Amino acid sequence: MKKPSAFPRKQKDVFSHTRSKLTLFYSAILTLFLVVFAAITLSVFYFIIKNDQKQTLELLSDREVQMAERALYGSGGAWREQERRDLAGNQVFYYITDNSGDLTINQDDYEELRPLYLDLIDGWETDGIEYKRAPITIPEGDPLYDDFQDLDREVLVLARPVYHDGYRIAMLYLGVDNTFYASIIKWIVIVFTSLALLFIFIGFLLSRWMAKRALVPVETAYHQQREFVSNASHELRTPLSVILSAVEALDMEEDNNNPFTKKMRKTLKHEAKRMSALISELLALARTDSNNGVAELRKEAFDAFPLAEQVVDSFSKRSSEKNLSVKLDSPETLPVFGDRDKIAQMMYILADNAIKYTPEGGSVKIDLKQQGRKKNEEFLFTVTDSGIGIAAEDKARIFDRFYRVDKVRSRKEGGYGLGLAIAKSIAVSHGGTITVDSVPGEGSSFTVSIPNVHPAESLQQQELKNA
Structure with a gap:
């Protein structure tokens, strides 16, 4: 005797597929909102810090330009004052070069790092005020820089010409330590990214819950309709079978010479068979739609x-x-x-x-x-x-x-x-x-x-x- 075997297999129905699509859609909207919000916030913060640094450095350069002009075309005392002056605040170097590019006045925090600072301004000439951000890269294995191997520094450099009687007589270069601000921006990016990922995960869970809730009435209506089709099809099979049996019984009657009666019996039989075929197909689809359709x-x-x-x-x-x-x-x-x-x-x-x-x-x-x-x-x-x-x-x-x-x-x-x-x-x-x-x-x-x-x-x- 043959023994039927059933191999149930998990199958993703249309509602789970729709839930997944809705979850992805809601998650994408929330993620886009968070990314745009984080990008705008970071951009505004970076713009504020950048402008604040530039304004501070530009005000400092206004004073330095006047002092440089007095030192170059003024008294010897002004020149000596420039040579003896100390760097202010977070300044790392103060250089003045003549029109040939030769260093005229130089002040820096570490004399050993001067070649690295000069590399930043080498060949840099401008008619206005320009800025440059650059990290200081310490050469590895060079004994001259053994004391600076752990130094991690970013420098914000300003370049500005020095004029006298309408002619450019020198170039002024101011460098300030920008490491602290760069570190702040770096950590803010890390914090914002971590929070964004956390909120994206929370948004995904929320989107999944919203998608599930949104489909509850649709899924309920669908299951009710499917159950109705299945029940109605089952209920209709019996009366249709009776109608077909009755028509076939009438065909066996001796008195079937009436053309109208014969035509009506033929029509009834044809339409009953058509309805029976339709009901069989509806029942097949109802069984397929059931949760155990694959297991059957x-x-x-x-x-x-x-x-x-x-x-x-x-x-x-x-x-x-x-x-x-x-x-x-x-x-x-x-x-x-x-x-x-x-x-x-x-x-x-x-x-x-x-x-x-x-x-x-x-x-x-x-x-x-x-x-x-x-x-x-x-x-x-x-x-x-x-x-x-x-x-x-x-x-x-x-x-x-x-x-x-x-x-x-x-x-x-x-x-x-x-x-x-x-x-x-x-x-x-x-x-x-x-x-x-x-x-x-x-x-x-x-x-x-x-x-x-x-x-x-x-x-x-x-x-x-x-x-």
Whole structure:
């Protein structure tokens, strides 16, 4: 006796997918707000500090320019005063060079660092006031700088010309220690970044909660509607079965020569069958939508070739009526591991769809094969027709429920726009995919790919076990 096996597998439903998208959207908005806020705050803070430093250094340079002019064109006392003066505050150097670039007056905090300071101003001439920020890099391994290996300093340098009677007579260079302000800005950036990351994490949690709350009424309405469709479909099957039985009983009556009565019975029977088919499709979708839709799969090893032959035989009458050429291309034995009934239903849907929309004299080809290595095998089922084809704008929605490319033709052929949706749900429930390649007026090709993952035993071993 065959023992059905079910392999539940976690599947992400449309609501969890929507929740994830909403969470990402809300998180992106909050993150953007935080990043913009942090960037503006840091920019304003940096601008204030930078301007404050520049204004302080510029005021200091106003006094230094006057003193430099007096020293160069004044008395000898002014010159000696300049040579003896001490650096003020956080000044690290005070240099004056003549128009040839030669150093005329020099004052610095460390004479050993003078070559490094002079590198900052080498070749720097200007007609106005200019600023430069630069770190002092201490050469490693040089014995002249052994006492300064641990020195970490950034210098803000001002360059300004010295004029006398309208002519530039020298260049003034002032350097101040900017390490403290640079350190403050660095730590502010670190603190702001840490707080931003913390608030982004909190925003993500808040976004997740907001997305979950926003979808509660939608999810409730969806589940209620799904339950209604399932219950209504179940309730409608019984009266429809009674109607069909009653119509068939009337067909067996002797008095059926009345043309009107005969026509009405035929119409009733046709419409009852159409409603029965629609209800069966709705029930199939309701079962697929249920949380246990994947777990309900009865997976087993079986041969797909006889199943495909049966599908072709089932449509032989319809294909003959339309003078269609239906060809099956498959190995004589094709082991597949899956739900036999579901895969058979998928085959019937795609074959029916191809025959339905292929005009008289056309062709339909059904291909079955396996590809990939043993541990990564895939079962491929392809149905190709020479029918009306599908426009590019319709491909994206061809697997949507109740969507029909040609509504008039679909009603005429008896379609409800549910078949391809059911076929897709069967492929997805098996962990596979379904794709379509179509050219309007030339035909369509539907390909189903299902991972052929099964226990480590052959089809023959499974059949012996079941026997």
